[in-house]
Amino acid sequence: MSTVRLPRRVLVAAFSTIVTLTSAAAAELGSFKDKLFAYPGILEQGDDGAFLKVAYDKMRDIHKRDEVPERRVKGQYVSLGVRWRQDFETIEHQGRAVDVFRVGKLRSARFAVIFVHGRGGDRKLGANDFTFGGNFNRLKNLADENGGVYLAPTAKDFKDTGAADVSALIDYVHASAPQAKIVLTCASMGTFICWKITGDATASSQLSAMMIFGGPTDAAFTDSAAYAAKLPMFFSHGSDDNVYRWQDQYALYKSLIAKRYPTRFVLFNTGSHGTPIRMTDWRETLNWILK
Numbered sequence: 001m002s003t004v005r006l007p008r009r010v011l012v013a014a015f016s017t018i019v020t021l022t023s024a025a026a027a028e029l030g031s032f033k034d035k036l037f038a039y040p041g042i043l044e045q046g047d048d049g050a051f052l053k054v055a056y057d058k059m060r061d062i063h064k065r066d067e068v069p070e071r072r073v074k075g076q077y078v079s080l081g082v083r084w085r086q087d088f089e090t091i092e093h094q095g096r097a098v099d100v101f102r103v104g105k106l107r108s109a110r111f112a113v114i115f116v117h118g119r120g121g122d123r124k125l126g127a128n129d130f131t132f133g134g135n136f137n138r139l140k141n142l143a144d145e146n147g148g149v150y151l152a153p154t155a156k157d158f159k160d161t162g163a164a165d166v167s168a169l170i171d172y173v174h175a176s177a178p179q180a181k182i183v184l185t186c187a188s189m190g191t192f193i194c195w196k197i198t199g200d201a202t203a204s205s206q207l208s209a210m211m212i213f214g215g216p217t218d219a220a221f222t223d224s225a226a227y228a229a230k231l232p233m234f235f236s237h238g239s240d241d242n243v244y245r246w247q248d249q250y251a252l253y254k255s256l257i258a259k260r261y262p263t264r265f266v267l268f269n270t271g272s273h274g275t276p277i278r279m280t281d282w283r284e285t286l287n288w289i290l291k
Contacts, residue, residue, distance in 0.1 A: 028287050029146045036077055037138055039281055043269055047257050056238070056268040056275060065133050070274075077134030082144045088123065093172040098165045101127040103140045104149035109180045111148040111208075111290060112173050113139065116155055116166060118188025118215075126152030133278040142282055149173075149180070158189050163196035167203045174206040181208035183289055187277055188243065191215025198226035207231055209289040213276040214241055217248040222255070232262040232289060236280045238271025264288065 041055035066073050086103040101123040106112070115126040115136075129137040143150040153169055155162040166184070173182055184207055186194035194210055195218040197203050204226040211234040221227055235253050237246035246267060253265040264285070268275045 028290065029142055029148075029283050032138055032141050032145065032283065033077065033079075034283065037135065037281055037283070039266075039279070039284075050257055050264045051253070052264075052266045054266055054268050054279070056271040056279060058270070061133070061279065070131065072130045073134040078129050078137040079141055080129060080137075082137070082140045083129075085144055086127070086140065088127075091169060091172055093175075094168040096165055096168040098169050098172075099123055099154040100169065101152040102149065104143045104147075106149045106173065106176050109147060109149040109177045111143075111146075111181045111183065111286070112177065113143060113148065113150045113183045113185060113286070114166070114169060114173070115139075115150070115152045116162075116184070116186040116190035116193050117152070118190045119158070121190075122154040123152045126150075132274065135278055135280070135282065139282045142286070149177070155190060155193060158192040160196070163193045163200075166193050167197060167200055170197070170203045170206050181290060182206060183209045183211060183286065185211040185213065186215060187213040188215055188273065195221065198224040198231070201225035204229055204231055209234065211280075211285065212236070212249065213280065214238060214244060214273050215249070216244045217252045221252065227261075230262060234264045234266075234285055234289070236266040236268070236276035238268045238273060238275035240270050241273045241275075243273045 039052070039054045040061065042052055043055050044053035045051065062069050065077065082103060086101065088101055091098045091100055117125045126136055140150055142148070151169065151173070153166060156165060170182060170184065173180065184194060184197060191212050194212060194215070198210070198218070198221055209232040210226070214237050233256065235249050237249055239246055250265060250267070253263055256263045266280065268279055271279065
C-alpha cells in the first residue's frame with residue numbers, strides 16, 4: 001500500500017478549516033422549541049437579510065397562543081425544569097447593590113444576556129415563564145442548555161442611577177467570566193439605559209452586542225464609544241407601536257447599514273409596543289451575535 005504525502009500548506013489549510021467549522025458549530029445555540037418560536041412568516045426582506053418584516057397576527061400570536069391572553073401562555077410553549085437552576089440575588093460590585101434574577105452558572109458561562117425592563121417593571125418581568133408568549137422561558141432554557149447565563153436586573157430608574165447599576169453589572173459579569181460574550185438587551189423605556197451605556201467606553205468595550213426592543217432612538221449614538229467600536233446593534237419594533245415610533249429607530253438602522261455597520265432590524269407588521277418581547281426569535285438573533 002502506497003502512502004501519499006500532502007504538502008504542509010495543504011495540511012495546515014485543512015486543519016484551519018476544521019478548526020473554523022468546529023468553532024462555528026460550538027458557537028451556535030442548540031434548538032429549543034424552534035417551530036413554536038420561529039417567525040411565523042416573512043413579508044419583506046432587505047439589506048441582504050439584515051432587515052425583516054415579519055407577519056404578526058394578534059388573534060394567532062396572542063389569543064391562540066395564550067390560555068389567558070397576555071397573562072398565561074399555553075403549556076407547550078414552556079419547560080419549567082429550568083426553575084431549579086434560577087435564583088433571585090443581589091450583586092454587590094463597584095460600591096453598588098443590584099437586585100437581579102439569574103439563570104445559569106456565571107463563572108463558566110460562554111455568553112451572558114442581560115435584560116433591562118421598561119417602566120413599571122422589575123427583575124420579575126424577565127423571570128416570568130408565562131407572559132409574553134413564553135419567550136422569557138425560552139431564553140432561560142437557551143441559556144441553561146447552552147452554557148450561558150441570563151440576568152435580569154431591577155432598574156432603580158432610567159437615568160444615571162439605573163445606567164450606573166447596569167454598568168456595574170456588566171463589569172461584574174466581565175470580571176467573573178472574561179470568556180463570555182455579553183449581550184445587553186433593553187426594552188421600551190429601559191432603552192434609555194442602553195443608550196447611556198453606549199457612551200460609557202469601558203462598559204461598551206465589555207459588550208459583544210446590544211438589542212433594542214420597542215424603544216426610543218438616540219441621535220447621539222453615532223458619536224458614542226459603542227459606535228466607534230462598531231458594537232453590533234439589533235433592533236425590533238412593532239409597526240403599530242403607539243409609544244415609540246418604529247420609523248425613528250428604522251432611520252437610525254438605515255444610516256448604520258449604509259455604512260456597513262453590523263446591525264439588524266426586525267419589524268413586526270401590525271405589532272404593538274410589547275410585540276418585540278413576545279415575538280423576537282432569541283435563538284436566531286443570539287446565533288447571529290455569537291458567530
